[in-house]
Amino acid sequence: MDDDAKSEQLILVVNTGSSSIKYSLFHLPDESLVIHGEISGLGLSQKKHCIHLYDSDRPTMVVEDDNVEFDTHEQGIRAVIDVLSRFNQSVRPLSLSAISHRFVHGGEAFITPVLVDKYVVQQLEQLTHLAPLHNPSNLLGITLCQTLLPDIPQVVVFDTAFHQTLPDYAYRYAIPEQWYLDHKIRRYGFHGLSHSYVVQQAADLMGRPLESLNVISLHLGNGASICAIKQGKSSDTSMGFTPLEGLVMGSRSGDIDPSIPLYIQQKYGLTNEQIEHSLNYDSGLVALAGTNDVQVLLEQEQAGDHNARLALAIYIYRIRKYIGAYLITLGQVDAIIFTAGIGENSSEIRSRCCQDLEQFGIKLATERNQQILSQATIINDTDSAIKILVIPTNEELQIAHDTKRLLS
């Protein structure tokens, strides 16, 4: 096979953030990872470019560059293109099958991945106000790749799309209808790529068709959300109009009484931006105990720290409230999935989430839960009616998979 033909079997997945670019190159036929890279600190003083090379999903080499000389997103995308051909001689960036972009907020318009054209870019521009912290940089990634590699098909995959199956009584808020009609104020939900990836993995692990499964999926990372999945489709989720609603997160408040920001704004004379910043970056575990690192919180709690104890108690209590709600709304549940940094790595948090739920059919196997897990694993007791699973998430692979389906 000549090199161009090899490149035609490759997809580049790009996630452009405000100061970072994460990218993964996948081999299309078997969806195996070839290169994963992360550029961080764009526009900041400390920049870094880390490149991981793989052979059929097996890591072969890591290259870390702390002396990055570029500063803009355009230079970052140029560096990505350079990496593709520099580290893998058979990759021709000009012959890739597609470049696929993660896009956080697709609003109501985008319910499946789409090929980018002028009309799509115009529509994406109109969604900026729905996710001002994420969408503009996602869009910049697309337009830069269009400019630098104009002949490669560009695809957009949305983190909200999985939740477009929510029924109206789950996605509408009890607020004036005009707010919904004029400004599309409704629940959208996020982490859709992660929830859809892990539920498919769960179906494979359990040997069941996805459409037959009712699942509660807990994405517990620095951002966190929980999703009720009915017959393989999202039927409710804790994040809402923005990723601020729901669970207590690393630095986000999750659910609060909506009158609190208005009251505090008045009392302290704060601007909208200051309030938004406080709820997104100065709240959650950071506000309660000074760190978003759950491992540190568990150690501090052990040492008798009151704030760490309270932070973890609030964190777990909120998760259990949502598990309870989704047990009822789903009616019958086949599995609970733990995923993302905390869900995959902290047996203690998993144990606290599942404590004393035997009467609801949820029973952890203590030893299985405490194993170090690097792949999808069942951690429930044999007599647990509901399966409890730990499944490492892989949003990039989900994007590659969705893109492959779109292209075929």
Ligand code: AMP
């Ligand atoms: P993510 O957003 O999915 O990358 O997850 C990041 C979060 O996972 C961070 O808050 C980490 O502190 C947390 N994390 C990673 N490993 C562990 C662990 N062993 N125990 C508790 N939290 C962890």
